Amino acid sequence: MRYLAAKTAAEAAGALAAEKGLTRILAGGTDVLVQLRSGMVEPDLIVDIKKIPGIRGIVAESGGFRIGAAVSGAEIGEHAALCAAWPGVAEGVQLIGSTQVQGRCTMVGNLCNASPAGDAVPSLVAANAVARIAGPDGERDCPVADIPAGPGKTTLKKGEIITSIFLPARPDRASDAYLRFIPRTEMDIAVASAGVSLELNADGTVKAARIVLGAVAPTVVVADDAGKALVGTNLDDGALAAMAKACEAVCNPIDDKRGTIEYRTKMAGTLAKRAALIAYARAGGSK
């Protein structure tokens, strides 16, 4: 195995594209080093992207935020303006692992590891976040929603790396929330999860809602009909029940030791309801 600490995104993309063998990108390493250790992968080349200028920074851009691919969960949690604008995004990434893991793990790593249960992903998709990708053919932007392709698989092409995530500007009366269910209180993988982003009208009714479910399908799922069920309402019981039902309709989970199909499906709707109520209160809605 060779180790390359790339100095630019172009150098990283070039090296990854030119390598004929197996490659891994190293940012926080909290998944890659576990894979190395277990012998799951034996890469020929590891490209460390942390020395690329700007990749460890959070900067304001167009009223929103651009978050470098190597920014750790702990750094996101310490960024007060980002946490105020996108509390659901911040709480998702901060649920990954322990304090030690938070010191290293990244949103982009969580996205590219492509576990259906990744805690950073539902809120990013609910936020309409956009990934900036550097590749052998230059730079492109791609909605985060289009990155996961299935467990352990992404739509990124050979040589491509995500260099940053853009979170758009937040209008007034807008917020988000993320909830997951785990059988213990800390350090576990979501059995089901939900990220909800809401925008409210001046009268407190929902103007726009985006609901994204995790761990209930091969990738995160955008529950479009669930979002529509909330529009125009102030999250009355009927609207929440319709929303939960619409969530259940798009679930396609697996049965395993951590949860049955029925349980995960039911929990996805329940978590979406609870997350919607939190996002609603954060956005200034009152019932």
Add this chain to the structure above:
Amino acid sequence: MTKLHVSTTINGDPFEFLCAPDETLLDVLRNRLGLTGAKEGCGTGDCGACSVTVNGRLVCSCLVLGAEAEGAEVTTIEGMADGDELHPLQRHFIDGAALQCGVCTPGILVAAKALLEKNPDPSDEELRYWLAGNLCRCTGYDKIIRAVQAAAAEMRGA
């Protein structure tokens, strides 16, 4: 595999070492530099026995490559005492019998010190969440929490 040459700072002292590209910082510390305070429990970031700080950030050294230490500032349990004078956390762990076999202790001390630097007066709940990534199979944690709180109180008073 070609070895990499790495220059780093550990507990304030400059260090240079050669390591394989896939060698972890934990293995470098223990096997190349003789700093055997950090322990390998799981090797996969679950147990926290290998906790160190890199550039002030608490991490599992089993999840860091030795090569990543280039130009970084690393602190380990070996840097915690001031010569023969133990850090208040170390003293309270001994006085309060907050350890039995001791394998998890260096990691817990490093992690607790990182918390107290950030938050000198944590609640028990904050402390327990902060240390959720440090597993101890002997003590049942209660004495650990009490020892950290006793050290925190002493450090606040100092």
